[in-house]
Amino acid sequence: xxxxxxxxxxxxxxxxxxxxxxxxxxxxxxxxxxxxxxxxxxxxxxxxxxxxxxxxxxxxxxxxxxxxxxxxxxxxxxxxxxxxxxxxxxxxxxxxxxxxxxxxxxxxxxxxxxxxxxxxxxxxxxxxxxxxxxxxxxxxxxxxxxxxxxxxxxxxxxxxxxxxxxxxxxxxxxxxxxxxxxxxxxxxxxxxxxxxxxxxxxxxxxxxxxxxxxxxxxxxxxxxxxxxxxxxxxxxxxxxxxxxxxxxxxxxxxxxxxxxxxxxxxxxxxxxxxxxxxxxxxxxxxxxxxxxxxxxxxxxxxxxxxxxxxxxxxxxxxxxxxxxxxxxxxxxxxxxxxxxxxxxxxxxxxxxxxxxxxxxxxxxxxxxxx
Numbered sequence: 001x002x003x004x005x006x007x008x009x010x011x012x013x014x015x016x017x018x019x020x021x022x023x024x025x026x027x028x029x030x031x032x033x034x035x036x037x038x039x040x041x042x043x044x045x046x047x048x049x050x051x052x053x054x055x056x057x058x059x060x061x062x063x064x065x066x067x068x069x070x071x072x073x074x075x076x077x078x079x080x081x082x083x084x085x086x087x088x089x090x091x092x093x094x095x096x097x098x099x100x101x102x103x104x105x106x107x108x109x110x111x112x113x114x115x116x117x118x119x120x121x122x123x124x125x126x127x128x129x130x131x132x133x134x135x136x137x138x139x140x141x142x143x144x145x146x147x148x149x150x151x152x153x154x155x156x157x158x159x160x161x162x163x164x165x166x167x168x169x170x171x172x173x174x175x176x177x178x179x180x181x182x183x184x185x186x187x188x189x190x191x192x193x194x195x196x197x198x199x200x201x202x203x204x205x206x207x208x209x210x211x212x213x214x215x216x217x218x219x220x221x222x223x224x225x226x227x228x229x230x231x232x233x234x235x236x237x238x239x240x241x242x243x244x245x246x247x248x249x250x251x252x253x254x255x256x257x258x259x260x261x262x263x264x265x266x267x268x269x270x271x272x273x274x275x276x277x278x279x280x281x282x283x284x285x286x287x288x289x290x291x292x293x294x295x296x297x298x299x300x301x302x303x304x305x306x307x308x309x310x311x312x313x314x315x316x317x318x319x320x321x322x323x324x325x326x327x328x329x330x331x332x333x334x335x336x337x338x339x340x341x342x343x344x345x346x347x348x349x350x351x352x353x354x355x356x357x358x359x360x361x362x363x364x365x366x367x368x369x370x
Contacts, residue, residue, distance in 0.1 A: 002081025003060035003099050003108055005031065012057035015110035015293075017165065018064040018103035022115055023047045023155065024144035025063060032146055033066040033096075035079045036248040047144025049113060049155050049172045056171035061109055065099030068253045069240050070115060070146070072096055073123055073316040074307045078250050082304070087129045088341050091301040094127030094316075096120040097158070101128040104158045111168040115145060117153040118232050119320035125158055125332040126296040126343035131165050131360070132158045134320075136350045137327030140173050147239035152232055152324040159254040162361040169357070179358040187346075188216035188289030192319055194298040201335045201342045202295050208366040209359070216285045216292060220278040222292070224322035227274035230267050230327065233260035271325075279326040286349045291359050295319055296343035319345065329353045331360050336367065 005021050006028050011120050019025055022032050024043035031037040037097040046054070053060070062295040065080050067073070075098025076082045083102035085093040093102050097114025101124035104112050114121040125132025133156045140155045147153070155172065159165035170176045187206055194202075206213055218224075243249050244257050285292060307313060323330045328347050335342040344363070348356035 002077070003083045003102050003106065004064050005033070005080055005099070006063040007067050008060045008062050010060040011054045012059060014057035014059060015167070016061045016170070017053055017058045018062050018100055018109040018112040019050060019060060020097050020100050020112070021066050022070055022084035022146040023050060023113060025060065028063055030146060032070060033068045033077050033080050034243065034249060036243040036246045038248070043144070045144065048141035050284040051145070052172050052174070055285050058171060062104055063105065064097070064112060066097055067095030067248050069236070069243070070096040070117060070120060071137035071236050071240070071253050071256055072314055073119065073193045074302060075124060076307055077367050085128055088127065089341060090303050091127060092304055092307050094124030094301060096200065097124050101125055101130055101132070101158050104130055106161055110159070111164050112154040112158045113155055113172070114158060115153050116156050116324065117150065118228060118324050119317035120294050121156040121158065121249065122320045122330060122332040122345060123316055127301045127341055129334045129337065129341050130158050130160060131162060131334065131364070132156065132332045133165060133169065133357070134323070134330045135169070135173065135353050136329045139175070139351070139353060145279060147235065149239065150235055152228070162357065162364050166357050166361070169353070177354055179354050179361070182211065182358050182362050185291060185355070185359060186212040186214060186289045187291045187293050188285055190216045190218055190221070190292050190294040192221065192294050192298065194295045196302070196320070197338060198295045198298065198342050202344050204292065205335055205344050205363055205367060206293050209358070209363045210366065214289060216289060218281055218285065220281050221322055223274045224325050225318055227271035228321040230263060230305045234263040234268050237261050237263065252357055278322060282326050282328055282347070283349065290352070294327065294345050296345040300340035323347055329356050331356055333360050333364060
């Protein structure tokens with residue numbers, strides 16, 4: 001299935017955990033799913049999050065496959081192979097943390113760590129029918145994680161249920177506290193363009209939550225998506241651009257990197273102005289509604305047979321990337337599927353990851369009851 005690029009057996013007798021191949025595990029090369037890094041030296045030390053998982057008794061079972069250089073949304077990888085989306089085999093597994101999601105969905109791991117720069121935890125979670133959390137930017141250590149410099153990327157967990165996800169968060173984030181009471185919490189439904197079946201499933205899940213609701217309009221949402229793309233292009237070119245000259249980067253990723261190389265300082269400056277405006281707008285909405293809700297994906301995932309040119313499928317992240325730009329915590333929650341997987345996204349104020357998880361757990365519990 002191409003799930004693991006390296007199988008491991010380390011740690012205690014606790015839950016099994018898979019680690020994305022951008023996160024250092026001592027003695028194992030960190031190749032980020034790229035043939036251009038095939039001769040990378042083994043990592044000298046564990047990333048901080050890996051050390052914390054080991055200290056908490058977790059058992060590391062593998063380095064997980066991924067979309068090359070974390071620069072793609074489908075999870076397709078011609079060099080390492082593409083992990084099979086076991087629950088929805090016709091559809092892509094989602095990227096870039098494809099192997100991490102599939103490891104959990106296939107029962108090869110109880111939880112997994114991915115990274116989310118523009119949706120790379122929430123998109124595979126949505127495609128594979130899992131829970132996936134992007135914590136508040138900067139809350140979870142990125143020491144020992146590629147790329148070294150980023151204003152967007154967050155390490156976050158995948159799980160098949162909220163209790164396992166919360167346990168993993170507690171392991172990787174010592175500051176993660178008790179879940180607060182959700183009484184009195186109101187949810188703001190963000191107005192976005194999405195497929196009718198997905199909007200209906202999201203509305204039904206929020207109605208089942210038992211919490212008060214209202215409507216929220218974010219005029220800076222689409223500009224924030226575009227600005228997030230500018231920033232990730234600039235930062236990924238800075239981190240990985242030199243690899244293109246090796247001729248070993250996959251065609252789809254090389255094409256995206258070369259396009260990203262054209263990002264100018266003026267482009268980034270304009271994107272930063274959008275970041276400030278959108279962040280202020282989301283902060284204001286969260287003062288009225290402590291939780292915002294919207295779909296994780298606006299449409300069905302692409303089918304594997306139609307997803308060869310991954311550079312044309314970046315729009316999969318239209319509803320998730322804005323919250324990388326703003327840095328707010330966001331979680332993907334699987335919804336009852338029809339012909340394709342569907343997912344609810346919740347967003348909370350910065351630092352309110354515990355409240356986000358509390359509401360997510362409440363909604364998941366209500367969905368299970370139904």
